[in-house]
Amino acid sequence: MLNRSTLPYLRLxxxxxxxxxxxATFELSGWRDHFSRQFLHDQFxxxxxxxxxxxxVLFSLGNLVQIPGWIFLAAxxxxxxRSWGGVVTYLAANISCAVTFLSIRLVGGDALRQLKNRPARRLLEQLDGHPIRSVLCLRILFQTAPALNxxxxxxxxxxxxxMLGTLLGMPLPIAVYCLFFDFLARLLHLG
Known part of the structure; x- marks a missing residue:
């Protein structure tokens, strides 16, 4: 019989x-081959x-299986x-974050909140105090990092x-990366 203290660990x-x-499905099915900058570029x-x-779709699935977001942005x-690439990436990144959030919430619930861990509780208290600002700051620092999601x-x-924190936090890092990848493309004559 399960007690309440084991439930968060089972969810994790x-x-x-x-x-x-x-x-494993991505690796064994060959789908991972579709997560290259060149494949994405060709599709566009x-x-x-x-x-x-x-x-x-690939950005959303890639975020779930730890594919770095910069691959999608570069493509x-x-x-x-840089302008349309940034707009499309902003749209895809936000949809991706929503898909990841909903998928993981469905499976894991609020498992981290249920843990009896003092440092985790302190972090969650800060998140509870200012949830939108906290997510916004985390997005600026870590963008679409799957572990963060x-x-x-x-x-x-x-x-x-x-989602409000995500929508507000994504424009700045995406704009910076767009300028960086556009600069690299021009420097290396890739465009």
Whole structure:
């Protein structure tokens, strides 16, 4: 029989198993090959509208299996330029964060909030005090980092606060990366 103190650990285990199965599926199915800058770039060039939809889906799935977001941003900037590449990446990054949050919350619930750990409780108190500002600052620092998405999903923060912080926190790092990748593309004559 399960007691309340083991439930958060079972939820964390369920999240780990979910992510492990997802990662194994990507590896064994060959889908990981579609997560290259070149593949994403080609999709934009060959199919403008479908390329954006494919980009959003791959960004969302990639975020779940720990594919770095800069790969998607670089592909978008190289294919669409820094302005449109930034806009498409902003859209995809926010959808990706929402998908990750909802998926992990569904499996893991608020498992981190239920842990009996003093440092974790202190961090959660700070998150509770200013949830939108906390998520905004975390987004500026860590952008779409999957581990951050997992932790926030299981922290008990509300979806509304999570998304507001995400929407407000993403423009600055995306703009900086767009300028950086555009500069690199020009420097290396990749555009």
């Amino acid at each position: 285990l369920a999240v780990a198993l979910f992510l492990g199965v997802l990662f 060039i060959e199919h403008r509208l479908n390329g954006v939809l494919i980009f959003v 978008a900037v190289l294919a669409l330029g 997992y932790a926030l999903a299981m922290s008990g923060v509300g979806f509304r606060q999570y």
